[in-house]
Amino acid sequence: xxxxxxxxxxxxxxxxxxxxxxxxxxxxxxxxxxxxxxxxxxxxxxxxxxxxxxxxxxxxxxxxxxxxxxxxxxxxxxxxxxxxxxxxxxxxxxxxxxxxxxxxxxxxxxxxxxxxxxxxxxxxxxxxxxxxxxxxxxxxxxxxxxxxxxxxxxxxxxxxxxxxxxxxxxxxxxxxxxxxxxxxxxxxxxxxxxxxxxxxxxxxxxxxxxxxxxxxxxxxxxxxxxxxxxxxxxxxxxxxxxxxxxxxxxxxxxxxxxxxxxxxxxxxxxxxxxxxxxxxxxxxxxxxxxxxxxxxxxxxxxxxxxxxxxxxxxxxxxxxxxxxxxxxxxxxxxxxxxxxxxxxxxxxxxxxxxxxxxxxxxxxxxxxxxxxxxxxxxxxx
Amino acid sequence: xxxxxxxxxxxxxxxxxxxxxxxxxxxxxxxxxxxxxxxxxxxxxxxxxxxxxxxxxxxxxxxxxxxxxxxxxxxxxxxxxxxxxxxxxxxxxxxxxxxxxxxxxxxxxxxxxxxxxxxxxxxxxxxxxxxxxxxxxxxxxxxxxxxxxxxxxxxxxxxxxxxxxxxxxxxxxxxxxxxxxxxxxxxxxxxxxxxxxxxxxxxxxxxxxxxxxxxxxxxxxxxxxxxxxxxxxxxxxxxxxxxxxxxxxxxxxxxxxxxxxxxxxxxxxxxxxxxxxxxxxxxxxxxxxxxxxx
Numbered sequence: 001x002x003x004x005x006x007x008x009x010x011x012x013x014x015x016x017x018x019x020x021x022x023x024x025x026x027x028x029x030x031x032x033x034x035x036x037x038x039x040x041x042x043x044x045x046x047x048x049x050x051x052x053x054x055x056x057x058x059x060x061x062x063x064x065x066x067x068x069x070x071x072x073x074x075x076x077x078x079x080x081x082x083x084x085x086x087x088x089x090x091x092x093x094x095x096x097x098x099x100x101x102x103x104x105x106x107x108x109x110x111x112x113x114x115x116x117x118x119x120x121x122x123x124x125x126x127x128x129x130x131x132x133x134x135x136x137x138x139x140x141x142x143x144x145x146x147x148x149x150x151x152x153x154x155x156x157x158x159x160x161x162x163x164x165x166x167x168x169x170x171x172x173x174x175x176x177x178x179x180x181x182x183x184x185x186x187x188x189x190x191x192x193x194x195x196x197x198x199x200x201x202x203x204x205x206x207x208x209x210x211x212x213x214x215x216x217x218x219x220x221x222x223x224x225x226x227x228x229x230x231x232x233x234x235x236x237x238x239x240x241x242x243x244x245x246x247x248x249x250x251x252x253x254x255x256x257x258x259x260x261x262x263x264x265x266x267x268x269x270x271x272x273x274x275x276x277x278x279x280x281x282x283x284x285x286x287x288x289x290x291x292x293x294x295x296x297x298x299x300x301x302x303x304x305x306x307x308x309x310x311x312x313x314x315x316x317x318x319x320x321x322x323x324x325x326x327x328x329x330x331x332x333x334x335x336x337x338x339x340x341x342x343x344x345x346x347x348x349x350x351x352x353x354x355x356x357x358x359x360x361x362x363x364x365x366x367x368x369x370x371x372x373x374x375x376x377x378x379x380x381x
Numbered sequence: 382x383x384x385x386x387x388x389x390x391x392x393x394x395x396x397x398x399x400x401x402x403x404x405x406x407x408x409x410x411x412x413x414x415x416x417x418x419x420x421x422x423x424x425x426x427x428x429x430x431x432x433x434x435x436x437x438x439x440x441x442x443x444x445x446x447x448x449x450x451x452x453x454x455x456x457x458x459x460x461x462x463x464x465x466x467x468x469x470x471x472x473x474x475x476x477x478x479x480x481x482x483x484x485x486x487x488x489x490x491x492x493x494x495x496x497x498x499x500x501x502x503x504x505x506x507x508x509x510x511x512x513x514x515x516x517x518x519x520x521x522x523x524x525x526x527x528x529x530x531x532x533x534x535x536x537x538x539x540x541x542x543x544x545x546x547x548x549x550x551x552x553x554x555x556x557x558x559x560x561x562x563x564x565x566x567x568x569x570x571x572x573x574x575x576x577x578x579x580x581x582x583x584x585x586x587x588x589x590x591x592x593x594x595x596x597x598x599x600x601x602x603x604x605x606x607x608x609x610x611x612x613x614x615x616x617x618x619x620x621x622x623x624x625x626x627x628x629x630x631x632x633x634x635x636x637x638x639x640x641x642x643x644x645x646x647x648x649x650x651x652x653x654x655x656x657x658x659x660x661x662x663x664x665x666x667x668x669x670x671x672x673x674x675x
Contacts (some may be wrong), residue, residue, distance in 0.1 A: 047462055060470045062477075129414055129660040131469055134659055135609040138602060139650035146650075150643040249598075253481045260474050303489040308480025317475050318463045 007335040014330020015271035023174035024199045024277055033258055035238070036282040041173035042234045043281075044274030046251075048180040049227030051218045051270035054259060056193050058200030059129050060192070061120065061221075062226045062252055063137030066144035069247035070117050071110035071229025072236040073148060073155045076164040079106045079237070084163050086349075091152040097379070103167045107233040109178075115222050123219040126214045141252060149244045160243040161236075167315045168238035176234050180227050184267050187223055192216050203310015250306075254281060263323025268330040273323065277313075283308045284309055386515060387635040391506075393519035395628035399586055401604035402623025403533065404577035406616045409608075410550035411563075411570045412461065414469050417476040420601030421483040422452045422575060426582030427592040428487065431496045438500055446579040453575025457568065480598060487594035495593040498586040505587065519588045525580060530620065537616075542569060550616075551573030603630065603649070610653050612663030621665055626653065 001009070019041065026037030050064050077085070077092070078101040085097060101109060125136050149158050168176075187193050196216040199206035203213060236242045254277075262273015283291070283307035290297065300308075320326070326333075401423070408416050426449040458478055464472050504518040537543035548556040549566045557563055560613040585600060586592060604623045611622020630649040637645060658666050 058470075060473060126657045128657060131473060132609045132613055132657075132661075132663075134470070134473055135415070135605050137608050139653050142602065142651045143647045143654075146644065146647040250481070251478055256474050257478060260471065264470075266473065285650065301489060303485040306485035307489075308484045310478045310485070313478045314475050314482075315466070317471060317478075321464075321467050321471060 002247070003335060007332065008331070010265065010331040011329040012182070012185045014268050015185075016178055016272050018275055019174060019177045019181060022177075023170055026174075027171045036286070038168060038170060038173045038238050039282060040275060040278035041170075041177045042231055042238055043255065043258070043278045044271060045173075045177045045180045045234060046228055046255050047183050047262070047270050047274035047278075048079040048177070048267070049224050049231055050255055050259045051224075051264065051267060052184050052187060052227060053217075053224035055264050055266070055270060056188060056200070056220045057217050058197045058265075059217065060131070060134035061137040061224075062134060062256070063140035063144075063254065064224060065247055065252045066121075066141050067114035067118050067225040067228035068146055068232035068235065068251070069148060069244065071114040071162065072234030072242050072247055073232075073244075074113045074229075075106040075233035076161045076242050077155060078109060079103065079165050080161070080163060083253055086160075088162075089152065089156055091156075095151050096154065096312035103165065107230060107237075108280065110233030111226045111230035114232065115226035117229070118222045118225020119218070122218045122225075126221060127219045141248070145244060145248050154242070155244075158244065162241040162242050164236050164240050164242065166237060167235050173234060175237065176230065180231070181267065181271060183223070183227065184270075188267060192219050196220055213272040254309075257309075261313060261316045261320070261323060263320075263325035263327045265323075266325050266328040266329045266332075268332075269323045269325030269327060272325055276324070277309075280312070281305075281309060380381040384618065385569040386523075387632060389515055389523075390519055391628045391631035392637065393522040394631035395624040395626075396605055397581060397588075398527065398600075398604045398627030398630075399620045400526055400581050400584075401600055402576050402611070402620045403530065403616070404581070405601070405605060405608055406470050407546075407570045407574045407577075408617040409613065409619070410616055411546060411553075411567050414472040415605070416456065416461075416478040416574075416602065417605070418456055418460070418471060418483065419453075419476075419574065419578060420597030421480050421487075422449050422456070422578040422597065422598075423582050423585070423600060424483070424487060424592070424594070425449065425452045425596035426579050427498065427586050427596050428491060428496070430500055430582065430586055431491075431498045431592055432615050434498065434500065441500060441580075442583055444578060445582055449579035449582060450575035452569070453571045453578065457571040484594045484598065491592075491594065493594065495591040497590045499590060499594055501583075502590075506582045518584070524586070525584060529577065529580060529599040536573075542650050543568075546570065552625045603627070606650065606653050610656055612662050612666040615666070618663060618665040622644070622663065625664070 009158075022037060022041055022044075022224050026034050026041075029037060046064075046068055049067075050061070053061055053064065077089070077096055078099075080088075080100075082100050085092065089096075121137075121140050124134060125140070128136050134239070142353060149156055151157065155161065188197075193216075195206065195211045196213070196219075199211055199213040199216065206213060206284025232247065233255070255274075258273040258277040261269055261277055262271070284300065287298065287300040288302050290299040292298075316324075385664070401419075404422075405416060405419055408414070408419075416483040426445045429445050429448040430441055433444055436444070456476075456479070460475060461472065465476055467475075501518075504521055505516050507516055516581065529603055535543075537547060545556070545561045545566050546569065549563060553563065556566075582597075585596070603626055607623035607626030608621065610626060611620065612618035616646065626649060629652055630645060633648050634642065634645050637648075
């Protein structure tokens with residue numbers, strides 16, 4: 001096996017092995033702990049969804065949880081039995097009042113709805129970049145929340161949508177998360193992703209050689225929307241209920257934190273962050289209800305779990321500014337190319353040449369130039 | 382209420398958001414980083430007003446300024462300085478995290494149901510009754526914003542500190558080369574930003590006396606969206622953007638029928654999104670401005 005084939009294999013198998021590990025542990029847990037493991041897998045799926053857009057484009061988005069929200073509600077509403085739907089949500093539009101979908105159908109529908117919504121939003125916002133894009137996507141999250149929470153023609157409004165069939169078990173969560181890994185991997189090997197990563201490293205140079213940044217960004221955004229919507233369906237079917245506050249600011253923060261702590265520029269980082277911080281978050285949430293570690297049993301006051309998580313998160317950013325994975329793929333440190341000599345893609349020899357080779361479909365690691373932490377990473381002074 | 386009343390109210394909400402935009406814009410100008418946790422400084426100030434409710438009003442307000450400035454400086458030392466050199470994206474997410482943690486803290490200390498600040502309640506009396514129904518606080522907001530923004534202009538364009546701040550905002554490296562002490566300028570930016578947060582805390586608690594853990598966050602999100610709408614990299618435009626969002630939000634709140642009022646947020650943000658589609662560089666940015674700014 002050649003070195004680059006080895007690297008490719010590691011790039012895919014590393015994250016898959018991690019997902020498999022969670023599944024393996026989950027299979028040996030009690031039913032109540034299994035719920036936590038399923039939650040970790042679902043959250044990790046969302047983080048991978050975020051990665052597909054944020055990691056590849058270098059543009060921050062606070063809006064992806066909107067896609068999870070519409071996915072979750074679409075899947076939830078369409079699998080709620082017709083009679084229950086009539087009594088709990090009497091004002092629904094006709095198109096939402098029937099039919100009743102099966103589990104798999106609802107998951108596919110959620111992915112589709114997520115992608116469609118992302119397409120609409122993306123057409124409007126993909127021309128923005130950097131901080132402007134981040135803040136504008138915040139507006140999308142607010143709009144989604146505001147409408148879902150108040151419009152009883154499209155869902156349960158501020159009340160909780162209960163009596164959704166609980167169908168996401170360890171098996172389905174694992175397959176779902178693994179599917180997200182495979183899709184993200186396939187995408188980041190594609191030409192479109194390479195061009196996008198080139199634009200992340202140096203937007204000007206990328207445009208100079210004819211890369212349509214907006215188009216490739218839109219592609220990543222829609223794919224990310226599909227994965228986030230898909231994860232929303234897994235989420236609602238794991239809990240059996242959903243309230244709009246669950247898919248709002250707090251989930252946005254948690255998943256973004258996981259992506260950034262793991263390392264926003266590699267699939268391995270996203271998966272690692274999702275799993276490690278997902279476990280941490282589950283643990284802290286359980287500690288509020290009392291938990292036992294190594295024989296010590298203790299109970300956290302409600303709310304302290306969020307504070308501890310936030311402190312650990314900000315601390316991790318200071319200690320590992322490039323994330324736990326250091327923006328490398330699994331084992332890339334040993335299998336990868338030598339890093340480019342210049343750290344600054346704007347002025348260094350990385351510049352246009354690397355962008356050009358990326359555009360030509362060079363078989364290097366995804367965006368050798370892109371990976372150098374310039375571009376987004378380097379604030380213009 | 383008639384059209385004059387709508388317009389004056391819209392002016393006052395615009396003025397409030399303009400002040401928040403200034404407090405974000407000042408820091409952005411020198412550091413090129415957005416401080417999402419600025420909302421928590423406002424919340425902190427608002428809660429401090431509640432804690433000091435038994436003190437004389439003037440003293441409580443002075444202490445509110447002290448608290449906000451201290452909070453702002455603490456953010457600089459504890460968050461921005463250690464993250465120096467990190468990407469704008471990283472800092473944005475980090476301050477989001479700080480905001481998330483602080484909200485949980487407010488929740489533990491002050492509870493979810495909110496505390497009512499009953500200070501300066503006389504400002505809620507009406508100036509003109511009847512059809513127009515104006516409250517004093519609306520006029521005070523407009524006046525305070527006008528005075529403060531005027532003062533800031535004087536500071537930026539007529540003092541040495543202002544010149545240094547503008548130099549750093551223009552080109553940090555060049556400013557350093559000609560001997561501007563960057564650290565000092567950054568500290569001053571945080572002090573001024575904290576002071577405008579204090580003004581916002583005082584005015585906003587008069588307008589809506591119930592302080593909840595998300596008090597500041599709700600304000601900051603609107604203001605930030607306004608900043609982007611106006612144009613992130615220019616303090617004047619950013620401030621104007623904050624003003625526009627407040628103005629539009631208030632007007633929509635006045636003209637929408639009662640049962641549709643809950644959707645004001647969506648319509649305001651929709652307005653912003655539409656503007657950004659037409660003018661990606663910001664509503665007020667000169668034509669042909671570079672969209673790929675940050």
